[in-house]
Amino acid sequence: MTEFLNVQLLTKSAFAPFGDVIEADPATMRYINNGTTERFHALAAPQAVGEGARVIINLFRGQPRAFPYEIGMMERHPFGSQSFSPISAHPYLVVVSEDEDGKPGRPQVFLARGDQGVNYRRNVWHHPLMSLRAVSDFVVVDREGPGNNLEEYFFETPFIISEPCL
Numbered sequence: 001m002t003e004f005l006n007v008q009l010l011t012k013s014a015f016a017p018f019g020d021v022i023e024a025d026p027a028t029m030r031y032i033n034n035g036t037t038e039r040f041h042a043l044a045a046p047q048a049v050g051e052g053a054r055v056i057i058n059l060f061r062g063q064p065r066a067f068p069y070e071i072g073m074m075e076r077h078p079f080g081s082q083s084f085s086p087i088s089a090h091p092y093l094v095v096v097s098e099d100e101d102g103k104p105g106r107p108q109v110f111l112a113r114g115d116q117g118v119n120y121r122r123n124v125w126h127h128p129l130m131s132l133r134a135v136s137d138f139v140v141v142d143r144e145g146p147g148n149n150l151e152e153y154f155f156e157t158p159f160i161i162s163e164p165c166l
């Protein structure tokens with residue numbers, strides 16, 4: 001039986017089980033550079049485990065997804081975190097799942113604003129990048145190093161996101 005997923009707004013509290021929201025949170029702000037710059041401090045902390053592992057910074061250029069969209073798989077990165085920070089100012093979707101005995105549970109879909117980034121903590125189930133509306137660039141901070149840092153799971157029956165809006 002096809003299951004449709006609803007979409008919720010991305011908030012720090014709702015996303016807390018999965019990682020961090022990278023946004024200009026006033027509670028994290030301190031002035032630097034003689035008061036000319038606001039520093040929103042330590043919004044997330046990259047993780048990269050394993051001998052020889054390092055944190056790297058990438059650019060991802062995502063093609064917009066078409067809807068209705070089938071969420072047929074999820075993935076996770078056992079050895080490192082992965083963050084996505086939009087630099088094209090377009091909204092995008094963030095799809096995550098709790099872990100249920102080594103498999104992803106029912107996906108949860110968040111609509112992220114174009115000024116919100118996310119950091120998936122290490123080993124958190126998520127769907128690959130889901131850009132909306134237009135080709136969108138993201139600064140991606142994740143882990144490079146030895147070992148297979150990609151685990152994928154394919155659902156027997158895909159979930160459907162009918163529309164990306166709320």
Ligand SMILES: NC(=O)N[C@@H](O)C(=O)O
Pocket residue numbers: 075082126127128129
């Ligand atoms: N494969 C890759 O680098 N990207 C995915 O991990 C993703 O989450 O988009």
Ligand code: NI
Pocket residue numbers: 075077082126127128
């Ligand atoms: Ni990923």
